[in-house]
Amino acid sequence: MEQVRLFIALTLSILLQWAVRSIAEPLAYIDFPLIVVVYAALQGNTIRALFLATIAGISIDALSGGLLGANGFSKTLVVYLASEIARRVYMENLLLRVLLLASLSLIHGFVYYGVHRLLGQTMTDDFLSLIFYYTLATTIAGVFLFIILDTLILEGLSGVKKYEFFSIRRQPRRRNPIRLGRRL
Amino acid sequence: MTERSQKEIWRLSPWLTLILLMANFVLMAWDARTESNQRVLRVWAQTVAVFFQSPVNFLVTTVTEYFQSYVELRGAASENERLKQRIHELEIKLQNAEQLAAENERLRSLLGLKESYKGTVLMASVIGRDPSKWFGSVIINRGSLDGVKVNMPVITTGGVVGRVITVAPLTSQVMLLTDEKSGAGGAIIGELGNSTALGVLRGTGKKDLLEMRYVPGTVEVETGESVYTSGQDGIYPAGLKIGEIVEIKKGSTTTPHVIYVKPTADLSSVKEVAVLLYEGQKVERDDKIKR
Numbered sequence: 093m094e095q096v097r098l099f100i101a102l103t104l105s106i107l108l109q110w111a112v113r114s115i116a117e118p119l120a121y122i123d124f125p126l127i128v129v130v131y132a133a134l135q136g137n138t139i140r141a142l143f144l145a146t147i148a149g150i151s152i153d154a155l156s157g158g159l160l161g162a163n164g165f166s167k168t169l170v171v172y173l174a175s176e177i178a179r180r181v182y183m184e185n186l187l188l189r190v191l192l193l194a195s196l197s198l199i200h201g202f203v204y205y206g207v208h209r210l211l212g213q214t215m216t217d218d219f220l221s222l223i224f225y226y227t228l229a230t231t232i233a234g235v236f237l238f239i240i241l242d243t244l245i246l247e248g249l250s251g252v253k254k255y256e257f258f259s260i261r262r263q264p265r266r267r268n269p270i271r272l273g274r275r276l
Numbered sequence: 277m278t279e280r281s282q283k284e285i286w287r288l289s290p291w292l293t294l295i296l297l298m299a300n301f302v303l304m305a306w307d308a309r310t311e312s313n314q315r316v317l318r319v320w321a322q323t324v325a326v327f328f329q330s331p332v333n334f335l336v337t338t339v340t341e342y343f344q345s346y347v348e349l350r351g352a353a354s355e356n357e358r359l360k361q362r363i364h365e366l367e368i369k370l371q372n373a374e375q376l377a378a379e380n381e382r383l384r385s386l387l388g389l390k391e392s393y394k395g396t397v398l399m400a401s402v403i404g405r406d407p408s409k410w411f412g413s414v415i416i417n418r419g420s421l422d423g424v425k426v427n428m429p430v431i432t433t434g435g436v437v438g439r440v441i442t443v444a445p446l447t448s449q450v451m452l453l454t455d456e457k458s459g460a461g462g463a464i465i466g467e468l469g470n471s472t473a474l475g476v477l478r479g480t481g482k483k484d485l486l487e488m489r490y491v492p493g494t495v496e497v498e499t500g501e502s503v504y505t506s507g508q509d510g511i512y513p514a515g516l517k518i519g520e521i522v523e524i525k526k527g528s529t530t531t532p533h534v535i536y537v538k539p540t541a542d543l544s545s546v547k548e549v550a551v552l553l554y555e556g557q558k559v560e561r562d563d564k565i566k567r
Contacts, residue, residue: 110329111336113405117544120409136282138289146296150303154321155329155404157411157441157451161303168300172293179286204410207301211308215410217480222409 095140097245102128102144106151121229125152126200127237129167130193131245133174134183145171159208166203170196186238193234197227322444326415329404398422398551400430403447412455412479412543414438418551419446427511429552434541435517436464436505437549448551452543453518454479454486465509466518466537469502471495477503477518477537484543486519488535493527503537510556 105124112119125148133141149164156163174196183189201223208215216222307318404415418424420443430437430450442449453464464477466488475491488503501521507514523536 107328107332109407110325110404111332113407114333114336115340120405120407123408138285139292142289142292142296146300149300150321151325152407154318154325155415155449156406156408157413157449157455158408159304160307160318160321161300163408165297165300165304168293168296172289175289207304208410211304213308226409 094135094245098128098132098135098140098144101241101245102132102148106148109152110155118229121225122233123197123200123226123230124233124237125149126167126170126197126230127193127234128241129171130174130196130234131238131241133171134178134189134192136175136178138172138175141171141175142168158204159211159213162204162207165207166200169203170200173199186235189238190231190235193238194227194231197230197234198223201226318442318449319444322415322442322447322449326403326444326447329415330417333404396423396553398424398553400448400549400551402547402549412452413441414450414452414546416448416450416549416551417446419444419448421445423553424448424551425553425555427556429505429512429516429554430549431516431552432541432546432549435519435539436512437541437543437546439511440551450549452479453477453539453541454484454543463509464512464518465506466503467506467514468495468497468521469504471497473497474506474508475532475535480536484538485522486537486539488521488537489532491527491533491535493531493533494529495533497521497524497533497535499524503535507556512556513552513554 102125105128109124112122112124129141129145129148132144135141145167146164149167150161153160153163174192177183177192181188183192201219205215205219205223398418400416400418402414403417406413416430424440424443426440426443428440430439436453438450438452438455440448441451466475466477467473468475468491473491473495475488477486477488480487491497499521503518503521505512505514505516505518517540519537519539519541521535522538525534527533
């Protein structure tokens, strides 16, 4: 069920991205599919997240003036990084997730720009400010979207998740002094 | 169906990432090929995408326009007055233009010139915009079934909008003039209104500015002067208005001017456009040096 909900969320985000420029020009700085695929990567199933990232990227590229596959490439890379970090770091806290999204948006922006330049495409000279606004807008939107996605995908209608705004202090297991003694 | 263990997923994921990255890279390399005019993969992707995009865009536009019309209604009375005054001004201009057209016709017949462009014009609506901020293309609701081909010019009442870069059966993708790639993909050779000096126009990446280069520094140029298509680029027919000069970095006898042109067409909110079913003369590249 979680898989279906994630797929629906991704489809909606792609449709929203296609139409967002008709609603308001500044909203185009937000990368809605990126937020959803990073969220999918944080759920633990890397394989599913990787496929979703490629699908989302190519869907956006289809209607964009950029190279077909450039978004797919950068999103796949970013999702892999996200899942590798989620494997090693406890990411259930919203602040950490937002920080991660900001870093990944930044990487995504640079990779997207880089692959275009690598393949001889002319891009805007003012790419630094574009990446800055892109990162800022995507991160701000990500804060709200992560809460919405958690509510809709993980809990469904059963209840709202209690957010851990600060990470839980991990308590190490106390070792048995008798066993320690035996070893000695 | 057996569930994959977490360990198995961790083991597989780097390989899958590598395969997906390679697949995307191959797609990009294919798409970046300069030899092919028509991007086949993009056409298919666009054909599928448009079935979803069109209804979404229609819904969004309807809702947005409903709220916009409500806001605009409040200033309608003062705008009506202003428009009436504008009609009077335009009527006077029209009379002058008719006189000039008659004079032009007479001079043309004297010189024995033929009209360079007698093509068909195809009206189209913008049904989508580039989903990312990196590029400035738009999707129109006319495709190969309507006779649209790659590199056909697209205009609006204000002037040139851009050129067609991809044609799907029902839709086409139009690269706007101001897009950075316009200059690289098909350099626009512009002509200054007063001096008829030529220069190459390219986008600056900003949505309302073009850069005109290679205009000799000895040519007199003024701000406010109009820039037209020259017809020498093999894409746009001659005489279409591109924009007006807003800034000049003066050159000298040895260095050319750098001129900034503001397009007269409102590119950020263009809704209705016309595709000129015009196929310019293609310049065949001959890489072999004939000795």
